[in-house]
Amino acid sequence: MSKNHSATKNTRLAFVLNLMFTIIELIGGYLTNSMAILSDAVHDLGDSVSLGGSWYLQKLSNKKGNDKFSFGYKRFSTLGALISGTVLLFGSIFVLTEAIPRLFHPTHPDAEGMLWFAVFGVIVNGIGAWRLHSGSSMNEKVLSWHLLEDILGWVGVLIISIVMMFKDIHILDPILSIGITCFVLFNVIRNLIKTVKIFLDGVPDGVDLASLRNEIMNINGVESISGFHMWSIDGEENAMMIHLNVTDRTQTDKVEEIKRQVRNRVSNCNIKHSAIEIHSNDKHIR
Known part of the structure; x- marks a missing residue:
């Protein structure tokens, strides 16, 4: 299987997994009364839209050159990376705006319900992130950060839910969310800079x-x-x-x-x- 077709398959898998899990999150957030899960569901909904567009653009990038695009359609994959990175950038900012106020007004969700959703979330997003991380296209690299952010978020929810089952320290949830989001933002911005450089026809990295x-x-x-x-x-x-x-x-x-x-x-x-x-x-x- 060629690299381009493998990238298309990986992106499609990530899209399907993310969309299905977003629906589950919306239901789970309502049932557990967890604002953390509901806010993550909104974030994942944006990810699903981004992944769907990237899947289409990755598939389009497999087309060979013609009279309209003599170099071929490969840069459409990079366009998908740019869109995905932008969505994740604004999604991360949204998470921060939700998490910071909770430092002062922590919520009290169902800790046991959060734990089971966290386990499921780590497994589902882990499969998608592993498949995308093994890819080599810029689109796959940026998309893998979508799912890695979700994995880190769910690991945080898992830890917090276990702690809250024994200790009433709800402020740990927003603190961990802010830390994870800042970490992901750093890597997203770095990948966005590389993507923009490609569109501006900059000299490739590593070339002197x-x-x-x-x-x-x-x-x-x-x-x-x-x-x-x-x-x-x-x-x-x-x-x-x-x-x-x-x-x-x-x-x-x-x-x-x-x-x-x-x-x-x-x-x-x-x-x-x-x-x-x-x-x-x-x-x-x-």
Whole structure:
């Protein structure tokens, strides 16, 4: 199975699990009188909408290039990551606005009911997070934080419910919620920065353009580089465009050798699309 089709399958599984569990949460929050579970259900509802859109965009990203999108539809997966990250960002802010007031006015839910829902929540979200975390696309990475946040939240609910069954310390619930949300926010913002960088055609992470430029300049026959660009298509596959000026003595039949050496220099950059233009005396050779 290809990476793209595997990513689509993983995203679909996460969507189905999250939607089903959101419905269960709404019912469970009402039955246990737990505002923590109800607020998480609202958050998960937003996650479900985000996951559904990401599933569609991930599936769309499998299409090959055409006259409308010559590079293919891979960046649609990255669009899904951007949407998911944005939804999770605002969802986390919503959780904070709910959790902070509870520091001063703790609720008194059914601790035993919360415990059973917490166990179920860890299992369901754990399956989805594990499948997405094993993926390599930016969309899967961002979506995995949706479910990881839910897992951490349910672990917190599990711990709090056990404590509240023996001690009346309800303030632990909002304290733990705030800590978990801040942790998730840090990672979501980091992934959003990477996603936005892709849309802005930034140089891929781990690529030292200056070092590569120096290496290419050392190729026999290369006089100067008039343009050198490298960007990521979807966070996995990269593209490159470079314009080289060669010396007068460089013969046309040596152009392919220069191109071969350029591709060898960038072989570790996961370049899937490249354009190498060579000029001599301001005249385009090939």
